[in-house]
Amino acid sequence: xxxxxxxxxxxxxxxxxxxxxxxxxxxxxxxxxxxxxxxxxxxxxxxxxxxxxxxxxxxxxxxxxxxxxxxxxxxxxxxxxxxxxxxxxxxxxxxxxxxxxxxxxxxxxxxxxxxxxxxxxxxxxxxxxxxxxxxxxxxxxxxxxxxxxxxxxxxxxxxxxxxxxxxxxxxxxxxxxxxxxxx
Amino acid sequence: xxxxxxxxxxxxxxxxxxxxxxxxxxxxxxxxxxxxxxxxxxxxxxxxxxxxxxxxxxxxxxxxxxxxxxxxxxxxxxxxxxxxxxxxxxxxxxxxxxxxxxxxxxxxxxxxxxxxxxxxxxxxxxxxxxxxxxxxxxxxxxxxxxxxxxxxxxxxxxxxxxxxxxxxxxxxxxxxxxxxxxxxxxxxxxxxxxxxxxxxxxxxxxxxxxxxxxxxxxxxxxxxxxxxxxxxxxxxxxxxxxxxxxxxxxxxxxxxxxxxxxxxxxxxxxxxxxxxxxxxxxxxxxxxxxxxxxxxxxxxxxxxxxxxxxxxxxxxxxxxxxxxxxxxxxxxxxxxxxxxxxxxxxxxxxxxxxxxxxxxxxxxxxxxxxxxxxxxxxxxxxxxxxxxxxxxxxxxxxxxxxxxxxxxxxxxxxxxxxxxxxxxxxxxxxxxxxxxxxxxxxxxxxxxxxxxxxxxxxxxxxxxxxxxxxxxxxxxxxxxxxxxxxxxxxxxxxxxxxxxxxxxxxxxxxxxxxxxxxxxxxxxxxxxxxxxxxxxxxxxxxxxxxxxxxxxxxxxxxxxxxxxxxxxxxxxx
Ligand SMILES: Cc1cc2nc3c(=O)[nH]c(=O)nc-3n(C[C@H](O)[C@H](O)[C@H](O)COP(=O)(O)O)c2cc1C
Ligand code: FES
Numbered sequence: 079x080x081x082x083x084x085x086x087x088x089x090x091x092x093x094x095x096x097x098x099x100x101x102x103x104x105x106x107x108x109x110x111x112x113x114x115x116x117x118x119x120x121x122x123x124x125x126x127x128x129x130x131x132x133x134x135x136x137x138x139x140x141x142x143x144x145x146x147x148x149x150x151x152x153x154x155x156x157x158x159x160x161x162x163x164x165x166x167x168x169x170x171x172x173x174x175x176x177x178x179x180x181x182x183x184x185x186x187x188x189x190x191x192x193x194x195x196x197x198x199x200x201x202x203x204x205x206x207x208x209x210x211x212x213x214x215x216x217x218x219x220x221x222x223x224x225x226x227x228x229x230x231x232x233x234x235x236x237x238x239x240x241x242x243x244x245x246x247x248x249x250x251x252x253x254x255x256x257x258x259x260x261x
Numbered sequence: 262x263x264x265x266x267x268x269x270x271x272x273x274x275x276x277x278x279x280x281x282x283x284x285x286x287x288x289x290x291x292x293x294x295x296x297x298x299x300x301x302x303x304x305x306x307x308x309x310x311x312x313x314x315x316x317x318x319x320x321x322x323x324x325x326x327x328x329x330x331x332x333x334x335x336x337x338x339x340x341x342x343x344x345x346x347x348x349x350x351x352x353x354x355x356x357x358x359x360x361x362x363x364x365x366x367x368x369x370x371x372x373x374x375x376x377x378x379x380x381x382x383x384x385x386x387x388x389x390x391x392x393x394x395x396x397x398x399x400x401x402x403x404x405x406x407x408x409x410x411x412x413x414x415x416x417x418x419x420x421x422x423x424x425x426x427x428x429x430x431x432x433x434x435x436x437x438x439x440x441x442x443x444x445x446x447x448x449x450x451x452x453x454x455x456x457x458x459x460x461x462x463x464x465x466x467x468x469x470x471x472x473x474x475x476x477x478x479x480x481x482x483x484x485x486x487x488x489x490x491x492x493x494x495x496x497x498x499x500x501x502x503x504x505x506x507x508x509x510x511x512x513x514x515x516x517x518x519x520x521x522x523x524x525x526x527x528x529x530x531x532x533x534x535x536x537x538x539x540x541x542x543x544x545x546x547x548x549x550x551x552x553x554x555x556x557x558x559x560x561x562x563x564x565x566x567x568x569x570x571x572x573x574x575x576x577x578x579x580x581x582x583x584x585x586x587x588x589x590x591x592x593x594x595x596x597x598x599x600x601x602x603x604x605x606x607x608x609x610x611x612x613x614x615x616x617x618x619x620x621x622x623x624x625x626x627x628x629x630x631x632x633x634x635x636x637x638x639x640x641x642x643x644x645x646x647x648x649x650x651x652x653x654x655x656x657x658x659x660x661x662x663x664x665x666x667x668x669x670x671x672x673x674x675x676x677x678x679x680x681x682x683x684x685x686x687x688x689x690x691x692x693x694x695x696x697x698x699x700x701x702x703x704x705x706x707x708x709x710x711x712x713x714x715x716x717x718x719x720x721x722x723x724x725x726x727x728x729x730x731x732x733x734x735x736x737x738x739x740x741x742x743x744x745x746x747x748x749x750x751x752x753x754x755x756x757x758x759x760x761x762x763x764x765x766x767x768x769x770x771x772x773x774x775x776x777x778x779x780x781x782x783x784x785x786x787x788x789x790x791x792x793x794x795x796x797x798x799x800x801x802x803x804x805x806x807x808x809x810x811x812x813x814x815x816x817x818x819x820x821x822x823x824x825x826x827x828x829x830x831x832x833x834x
């Protein structure tokens with residue numbers, strides 16, 4: 079357990095961010111496992127915790143979860159890939175999620191995606207090669223009244239033009255650390 | 262806690278609230294939070310402290326007040342006076358509200374929303390009655406407004422049969438989309454044999470462009486818990502699951518806190534309200550899959566598996582979670598239960614139309630002036646919603662279509678604006694009531710492009726289990742892509758229509774069966790728009806980039822397609 083990949087750049091917010099070893103993050107998973115008494119039905123909950131702690135689900139991490147729950151790795155992998163929420167790739171330091179739900183689509187959210195693509199050369203679901211910035215697309219964030227909606231480093235923002243979004247992103251990228259995200 | 266203690270709690274809280282000279286309600290729902298309501302409430306608190314008004318005036322963080330696009334919203338409540346709602350409140354305006362309205366009773370007129378605005382007048386709040394009025398994090402606030410009285414009444418005065426019969430009599434139908442009579446469903450589960458039964462609340466809300474359920478869960482979590490507990494009593498279940506969409510972290514958090522608060526007071530957990538009824542509720546957080554809104558897929562997901570639907574029957578009422586009888590209802594359906602028990606079924610069936618009773622929450626979005634959340638009596642016309650409540654379409658554009666029901670619904674054109682909104686009328690127009698998303702589009706939206714958008718959605722969200730849905734949606738998307746980029750022929754349109762029927766009739770679950778609806782309905786009402794794309798290679802709305810031309814080879818391909826007929830398609834895909 080000691081030699082976890084250092085690639086897990088984004089760590090959980092708050093106290094555990096101080097533990098680069100990764101051990102503390104495994105404790106979070108163990109806590110969830112215990113809370114659900116190692117029931118196999120709790121797989122999705124455990125994966126939620128794992129992703130929250132590590133930022134993404136690495137193969138190692140999925141094997142660990144599979145062993146703990148006594149499930150075949152294929153089962154864990156099958157569940158992790160079925161749901162959009164789980165990502166198997168490390169995420170950028172900063173992230174921008176663009177809502178592509180109906181209301182936001184009608185309000186031309188696609189133009190925001192195109193703008194970011196022009197600037198950073200990445201499509202939704204991708205991360206810049208330097209690992210600084212990820213773009214994702216969502217299907218409705220439940221704030222349709224403010225369409226088009228984006229989430230920048232965990233902060234919901236509405237009614238921005240593509241240029242304004244770009245300005246916001248540039249500002250975030252220039253600052254060192256992502257602002258803390260409300261849990 | 263027992264009934265008397267519940268009443269005492271309500272009374273103590275009411276007295277506490279009445280002791281304030283003024284209460285400032287500040288919306289802390291997601292849309293207002295992102296327009297800056299935190300800074301507003303900070304500014305108000307600071308101004309109150311500066312003016313030494315802390316003891317006389319209370320600032321309350323509430324749930325959604327409705328007109329989200331006008332946020333941040335603040336309501337000023339003074340005993341003996343009408344509530345005053347402020348729109349677009351900035352920290353500066355907040356200070357002014359304290360200085361003028363609170364201290365001198367002079368409203369800051371520029372930001373006041375008139376109380377006789379059609380937005381408020383035309384609504385009827387039943388499920389959302391507490392939304393925007395109470396602090397969702399305080400159990401006492403809910404109890405002071407009659408919370409948990411319905412549960413107490415049901416436990417003491419009614420048998421489970423009577424609860425089911427009351428709901429059947431009220432005419433309540435499921436708000437998750439299909440509109441199945443709720444009382445009948447409860448009775449089925451009640452009669453099912455089983456040593457263990459479950460109650461599930463469907464808060465997956467996958468329809469993009471809709472957020473009724475999120476608002477309900479965030480603004481009035483206890484109402485939902487109370488509805489679920491009554492359901493548990495009625496069907497004989499002692500365990501409930503609340504499945505919350507992963508995109509809604511605030512809702513999940515508030516629900517979890519609400520459950521803990523209710524358990525601490527004995528309103529949930531063992532021996533609810535000192536009766537023999539036990540009921541626990543656990544929250545399960547979704548992980549982003551539209552198909553998990555489908556009931557069998559949702560149950561698979563609760564059990565930690567891939568959210569793939571299974572054929573029904575057996576229905577969940579016979580065999581659901583872990584093979585046990587399971588009641589599954591939408592969040593809004595549970596939200597309607599407590600008022601029906603308290604006010605009686607006749608009261609509820611007095612609202613609405615012949616076959617659709619009560620009220621329905623809609624999330625208004627798209628190209629309209631006032632977007633937000635509304636609750637209207639069934640049978641109101643679309644015109645009233647779009648032009649009165651939402652105040653029409655801004656910037657002088659013309660109404661083109663209203664989309665209801667999301668990816669399973671359809672587009673309703675302007676000639677049907679006077680249709681009453683109820684399950685049957687919307688169904689007759691080729692759309693569905695759906696869960697309550699209502700996206701208005703103006704003349705700048707291209708209907709073929711909108712259809713493509715929804716098919717792309719269904720294509721991405723298809724779970725892949727059955728072939729018609731997995732392959733059919735991909736093919737439909739390809740054809741629509743051709744139509745919107747200018748490379749389609751009339752054969753493509755023909756193939757598209759054939760595929761619509763095939764996918765609709767042969768898919769396993771509601772996702773595939775309803776996926777063609779947006780295409781069918783736009784073809785029905787906007788066929789000439791599709792044809793203009795093909796014949797004139799022109800997008801009348803100016804939304805599509807028609808930068809491709811029909812390729813000879815594609816032509817031949819599509820001819821082979823339609824000659825071979827439907828059976829040949831899966832093989833070619
Ligand atoms: C593809 C698909 C998606 C669905 N999504 C939802 C949803 O997001 N929320 C919901 O309450 N019901 C959804 N349903 C309907 C549920 O299967 C089920 O009918 C409903 O939860 C029953 O509750 P009700 O009787 O209260 O309407 C969906 C159905 C299908 C086929
Ligand atoms: S469609 Fe974007 S928030 Fe709902």
